[in-house]
Amino acid sequence: xxxxYPTMPATVIAERxxxxxxxxxxxxxxxxxxxxxxxxxxxxxxxxxxxxxxQCDLWFPPIQLSVxxxxxxxxxxxxxxxxxxxxxxxxxxxLIPTRSAPDLFxxxxxxxxxxxxxPRVLVWDxxxxxxxxxxxxxxLTHACQEFRGTLAAKVQVCKPADPEAKGLVxxxxxxxxxxxxxxxxxxxxxxxxxxxxxxLARANxxxxxxxxxxxxxxxxxxxxxxxxxxxxxxxxGWRVSTRLPRDHYLRLDSNDYSVHPVAIxxxxxLRxxxxxVQAWCDGRPVADHxxxxxxxxxxxDPAHRQAADQLRRDRLTVLSPPGEVDVERRxxxxxxxxxxxxxxxxxxxxxx
Numbered sequence: 001x002x003x004x005y006p007t008m009p010a011t012v013i014a015e016r017x018x019x020x021x022x023x024x025x026x027x028x029x030x031x032x033x034x035x036x037x038x039x040x041x042x043x044x045x046x047x048x049x050x051x052x053x054x055q056c057d058l059w060f061p062p063i064q065l066s067v068x069x070x071x072x073x074x075x076x077x078x079x080x081x082x083x084x085x086x087x088x089x090x091x092x093x094x095l096i097p098t099r100s101a102p103d104l105f106x107x108x109x110x111x112x113x114x115x116x117x118x119p120r121v122l123v124w125d126x127x128x129x130x131x132x133x134x135x136x137x138x139x140l141t142h143a144c145q146e147f148r149g150t151l152a153a154k155v156q157v158c159k160p161a162d163p164e165a166k167g168l169v170x171x172x173x174x175x176x177x178x179x180x181x182x183x184x185x186x187x188x189x190x191x192x193x194x195x196x197x198x199x200l201a202r203a204n205x206x207x208x209x210x211x212x213x214x215x216x217x218x219x220x221x222x223x224x225x226x227x228x229x230x231x232x233x234x235x236x237g238w239r240v241s242t243r244l245p246r247d248h249y250l251r252l253d254s255n256d257y258s259v260h261p262v263a264i265x266x267x268x269x270l271r272x273x274x275x276x277v278q279a280w281c282d283g284r285p286v287a288d289h290x291x292x293x294x295x296x297x298x299x300x301d302p303a304h305r306q307a308a309d310q311l312r313r314d315r316l317t318v319l320s321p322p323g324e325v326d327v328e329r330r331x332x333x334x335x336x337x338x339x340x341x342x343x344x345x346x347x348x349x350x351x352x
Contacts, residue, residue, distance in 0.1 A: 081093065101143045
């Protein structure tokens with residue numbers, strides 16, 4: 001039976017041969033005999049060439065993180081951008097404020113810049129800011145096309161429900177949850193990134209079981225085969241050009257940031273990265289704030305408040321100058337003449 005049907009279940013074989021004893025005895029014997037009748041099925045072994053590929057993804061650590069102003073973020077609001085180089089297994093990671101395109105590409109460029117070279121192929125899952133499969137082809141977003149064009153690299157998006165296509169970065173996420181998170185306490189996003197950076201630095205110097213060496217031992221060969229960093233870095237982060245309203249505040253990611261009131265009514269350019277929020281007017285800086293991770297906050301520079309108060313006082317001085325104003329004073333005889341007081345003529349005649 002196994003010669004004709006190598007995959008026939010043991011229970012069916014028992015029925016065909018009239019087996020009346022324990023099925024476990026027969027199943028054990030069939031398991032020993034079946035490989036002799038099955039064709040060889042060698043497993044494929046994935047290998048990577050130096051500089052060829054890097055896998056990227058977002059990891060959402062299962063923790064609650066304080067972000068200031070009495071607020072905390074849930075795991076779904078804590079995107080950690082991760083990247084693993086295929087040949088050297090070099091690990092990188094960075095917690096970013098949001099998974100929106102400006103923050104994602106700013107964090108992505110930061111990881112590539114730290115690496116010191118650009119992998120030729122960057123593999124992603126179907127992340128909305130990067131691209132997705134539509135029909136039988138991949139559609140990258142406009143922001144991703146601009147980013148990869150500056151890097152001269154290829155971005156490959158995995159098909160849906162295909163986690164094995166980026167198994168390296170998936171194993172990194174499991175490694176972080178088992179070895180990085182347990183027993184740690186984080187004061188905030190900066191502390192999280194600091195501890196994560198120190199942990200990955202040690203991990204990159206440990207013996208890798210699959211490689212038989214440390215990732216740092218392969219890093220130089222990996223980088224030499226990669227593309228060089230572009231002479232002009234890609235434009236990342238937030239860029240907004242608008243006219244400053246009278247309240248001299250600009251909104252970014254649900255937070256309001258003050259701008260120097262001297263720019264009221266003029267066009268200003270808002271620039272923000274993962275750490276700072278800045279505004280420029282006619283090439284001059286008019287705002288510079290640390291970026292807030294909390295939501296629905298108003299961030300005010302004391303110098304901007306003082307300048308606004310002074311401008312309001314100056315405006316009131318112009319519109320309503322202090323002190324007495326000289327005005328014409330009528331003579332009392334004019335009123336006597338009108339009402340006939342002190343005049344010999346009748347009041348009717350004087351009034352006429």
